[in-house]
Structures are given as C-alpha cells and as structure tokens.
Amino acid sequence: MAHRQDQQRRASIHDVASRAGVSAATVSKVMAGVITVKPENAQRVLEAVEQLGYRVDPLASDMRRAKRRIIGAIMPEFESEFFGQMVTQLEGLAEQRGYTLVAASSRESEAREKEILARMHDWRVAGVVLAPVRNEHGPAAEFMKANGMTGVLIDRVLSDDAFDTVSADSAAASAEVARELIAKGHRHILVVGLGEQAATVRARLDGFRTAALKLAPDVRIDVVLAETGVEPLRAQLREYFAKGERPTAVYSLFLKGTLVALSEFRRRGWHCPNDISLVGFDDAEWMQVTWPAIAAVVQPVRQIAGHAMEALFARIEGGEGPAIARLEPCRVLMRESVGSPGVAAGGGQSR
C-alpha cells in the first residue's frame, strides 16, 4: 500500500530525491523514463515515489517546456449528441498521447469563440481543435493565424489554406439523399438550412440539387434558409407552408432543422411518411425509437475526431506542408419517415 501524506502538502520532486538519496534531476529522469540511470538508483527512486505517493505536477512540468501538453477543443455547443461524442472522442485521443483536453463551448457565438481562443493562447496550449460557429473564415481562425497557433478546423468547414480541415463529406451524403428521394418518386422537395453555416450548407445544398436534377430534371427544389438562428427558421418555414406549399419531402441540413420541421408537421397534423417525408442531416439515438423512425445522415464522428487529432499532432510535432482538407464519408439511414408520395405506408402509422 502506498502511504500518502494525506491532507498535507503533496510530496514534491525534492522530497522524493532526498528520500531516495539522489538529486531532483535524477528523479526527473526516472520519471521521464530516461534509461541512463543506474538501475539501482532507479529502483530506489521508484520506491520513494511509491512510498510518498508522488506524482509529477503536469503544470509545473510544462512550465519549463516550450509547448504545454494541453489540447484545446472549442465546440459550438455541448448539448447535442454529435458534439458530445466529438468531445468524448477527442478527450480519449488526447489522453492516449499524454495530453489533457480542455474543452470549451462557444455557445454558437463567434465573439465568444474568439475570447476562448485567446484564453487558450494564454494557456499556451500545444494545439487547438476548433469547430467554428460559422465557417473557416471567422475571427477565430484569423486569431489563430495572427498568433501562430497550431490547430485543426472541423465540422462546419470545407477547406482552408492555413489550417488542416476535417469534416463530413456533406456533398456526397446529400447526393445520396437526393438519389433516395428521387427513386421513391419525390418531385417536389423542400430543403431547410441555416445560412450562417455557409460553406457546409452550400455543399449540402449543391450536392443535393446537382444529384437530384441530374436524375430528375423536372424535380422542384424549394429552399428555406434562415440567415441566423433556429427561431427565424421556424418562422420562415411556417410562412412557407402557410402559402399553401406542399412538398412531398423535406431534407433538413442540420439537426435543429429536423426538430423544427417535425414540430411544424405536428402543428399542421401531418404525419411521416404518409403526409410528408423527412430526412435530416445528423442522426440521434431517439430517431430510431420513435414511430416513425426518422431517416438521417450519420456523420462519422470517430473518423473525424481521429483524423483531426492525427493532423493536429503531425503539426505539433513540426509537420510542414500545405494544409490538407479531409472529407469523411457518411452513412445515410433511410428509415420510416421516408415513403413514396401518394402511397400510404403499411404497418406503423395507421391503426
């Protein structure tokens, strides 16, 4: 059993050194795993460490180094499954390399995003994984550039010339959604999104439109894009339907949009898929247990996190070269919320 100096001041490297009868420098070497220490001494150090319950103070240790072994992660929010999983993944990957992840939420505010980045710079983090609120051209990326910070951009980005980027292959996934909807016979489709998320929304919209028009030149694609915020989107959507528009399917480009669409369907008494079909970008656990289950594009969180960290550490360890942009393939899960127009679904809905 290790005896600890409970409640007391924690043992420092000097305590260990004197107990082991060596210098602090030697203890430091043993802790760092340097092999040039006489086995006998190493043994005594290890014993002292055990007896005193000594542990290296990571912050003090980092003081002397150039970069601290801390990775900063900035997400637009923590409340959704996607970003929750992302943080969990990033945390694990950082840990594996002996780094600590410090995560912060920009709460969908670019101003706050920049403040957090400044704080992370103060902390002299080794690198940052930034999921920007809008896109790769925000003030945060600017700040990172201006201050020579090393970082990787993820999610709401396409590519950048200063930083590596990793995101879901929005265009390809959207094209697949288009194929599915067209194949089911949909010829009037509404796409909803948030203009704020510029590049990503563009990619998703273009990917969808291009594929859809190619397969069915006569398809009508309406677009409701709110510039900013979920509530304005709700209002615009309500207005759109109030005009009497009656698409047979809705493709939502982001999770909150899917929720808004569902709640607008509720208001009007429409059921999926009989009255209207629905597919959303971003999957969530609940989508497979509701009736009907909601079709969704599943983003490969693990791959995004993995490749982001890979790229980040490559840069931290001095990797040079032009910024690379990765697109990770998504899976499209066509569930019960999608049907064919004019064909009542069997099973679930009607009783």
Place this chain on the structure above:
Amino acid sequence: MAHRQDQQRRASIHDVASRAGVSAATVSKVMAGVITVKPENAQRVLEAVEQLGYRVDPLASDMRRAKRRIIGAIMPEFESEFFGQMVTQLEGLAEQRGYTLVAASSRESEAREKEILARMHDWRVAGVVLAPVRNEHGPAAEFMKANGMTGVLIDRVLSDDAFDTVSADSAAASAEVARELIAKGHRHILVVGLGEQAATVRARLDGFRTAALKLAPDVRIDVVLAETGVEPLRAQLREYFAKGERPTAVYSLFLKGTLVALSEFRRRGWHCPNDISLVGFDDAEWMQVTWPAIAAVVQPVRQIAGHAMEALFARIEGGEGPAIARLEPCRVLMRESVGSPGVAAGGGQSR
C-alpha cells in the same frame, strides 16, 4: 491597434516591465488591479501591455498560489442533453469567477472516474464538481476524501457526510408522476431503472411507490431493474413483456430507459398512449416534437449547476461546517404519451 510579436515568443511580464520602466512586481500589481500603484506608472504599464499585446499566463500565475484557479468537472458522459447542459452551465459559472473549467468524461466507469480524479489532483484544481457514475460512496469520493480535495457531488447522489451534494428532488418528482398516473386511472404500472444508480433509483422508486399506494392501495407496481448497463435492461424488459405482462403505463427512471421502453414498444407494435402510457425521468428536446410527445420529468439543470458552484466556492473560500444536501424541485411535463387506460386518445394517433 495592438502590435503583437506575431509568431515570436510571447511578451512576458519582464518585457512589459522594462518597456514601462518599472519592475515586474509593479506590473503584476497593475494586472491584479491593486490600487496602490502611482496612476502615472499604472498608465505606462497599461500602455506597454497594449503595445506588446501582453496577457498574464494563468498557469504561471497559479504556480505561485496555493490553489490553482481551475475547477474540474467529471460527468458520466457528454452525449446526453442533461450533462451537455450541465457542463455548459458549470463552464459559465466557473468563468464568471475567473476560473477555468476542465471537464472530463468518466464514460460510466468508476475506475476511470478515479483516474480522472487523480489527474485533477495532480493539476491541483481548486475544486471538483463530480457527477459520480453510481453514487456518493464510490472510490472517487473516497479518493477525494483521502486526499483532502474540495468538491461537490451532483446528480446521482442523495447526501453525504463529507461533501455537499446537489441533485434533483427525485422523490418529489416521482410522487407527482404517481399522482398523475393514478389520477388517469392506471392501476398496473411498470417502473424500469438501473440498479447501479443506487440511491437515486431508490429515491425515485420509493417516492413513486409511496405516493401511488397511498392514492390507490390496489395499484400493482412491477419493477424491472437491471443491475448494470442498458442492454441487460433491454433483455429483462423483453422477458417481462414476453411473459404476457401488460401494464397500462411505464415509468422510466432515467433517459436511456425511456429509449429502451420506446424501442420495445415498437417491437411489439404498441403505440402511446392508446396501447400503453409512458413517462420518463429526464426531458429531451425531441420529446416535444415526436408524435406522440413524450411525457417527462424535467431536471432543473441551471439550479443544480448554480447551487453546486455556490457550494463549491463557499468551500474553496474556506467555508466550514457540516456537509449540506440540496434537492432541487423538478417539473413534470405530462405530454401525449400518457393517457387513460382503455380510452383511445383523440387527434394524433389514429387516422
């Protein structure tokens, strides 16, 4: 505009000092807002700070202090709305007091929980907000006690004699659920939960049972408690229904249980509320947009976070006295998933 030493080594307190023609100590005082500095000098310091883009290194600054201005937060997971909101709240509250929140996920593992705590101790955090995997008696709380760490326990706890605790008033909320279900005429109710979360589950179950039996002594309450993990719960639930049991309502004591219940209903082709009613502890955004909307107990995240931080900082600032246990009142949202047995719901479900 501030001129920064872009890319270069960041300005240190000495750079500022020499540029302002004062000593580092004076700069330190100015930065700390000490008023005993001659206005003229303070002015020059501020100018130098501006010109060099100087910012205090919070870690270096903390080296000299007893406690570091870091708060650790340990959550069982980041993927659910509840803990996501919790982290967001805690982050904001820590920030307000000039502290940085470092959040970590124990991934529902007590072993990992303890490891993280040890790491936080290494970091010499000023305090910890711990949402334990099981309850207040786990190895993590033990570790905190043994090492004289200051902390607050939240969520899956009731009370403790070593640490302040803050959690939802599970018993009261469950009693309200019982009242609602009994009032609707339910006399055969299934409660599902996770035994792991001992104290909390007990409180929820007892609160429910006591209230229900008081109002309707003839009520039959079945209980399916998996000891550990969601999948075993699913299996037990399946077995329960396979026996031909047919309660008119299900009360799930935690979010994942609600999802499992819904998916089991799906398997059997049961709809809420006509075939069976459902209420779950823990609300989520999607629950109000599905059809039917799912009834839920809403935990007061802000209050829990707020009071937890209040208690924590009181201790950090030397507050003595016996540990207090706070219970925060919940709201119960009875939505469409709850009906009366034998009475078909109007509107939504049938078409």
Place this chain on the structure above:
DNA sequence: GTGAAAGCGCTAACAT
C-alpha cells in the same frame, strides 16, 4: 551516471 545551477513566468514578503 549524476548533480549543481539556471531558469519557465509569475507573485508575495519584505525592505526601502
């Protein structure tokens, strides 16, 4: 192989 010395960037006592 090992230890003494010199800091990392900052703050807190103590003089002045």
Place this chain on the structure above:
DNA sequence: ATGTTAGCGCTTTCAC
C-alpha cells in the same frame, strides 16, 4: 509607492 528577493515544482544543460 516601488523594487528586491525568493521561490512555486519541475526540466535541462553542462560540468564532473
């Protein structure tokens, strides 16, 4: 009011 001194706990030359 300000500067000097002495570290916080650690790592890292660089002699020995």
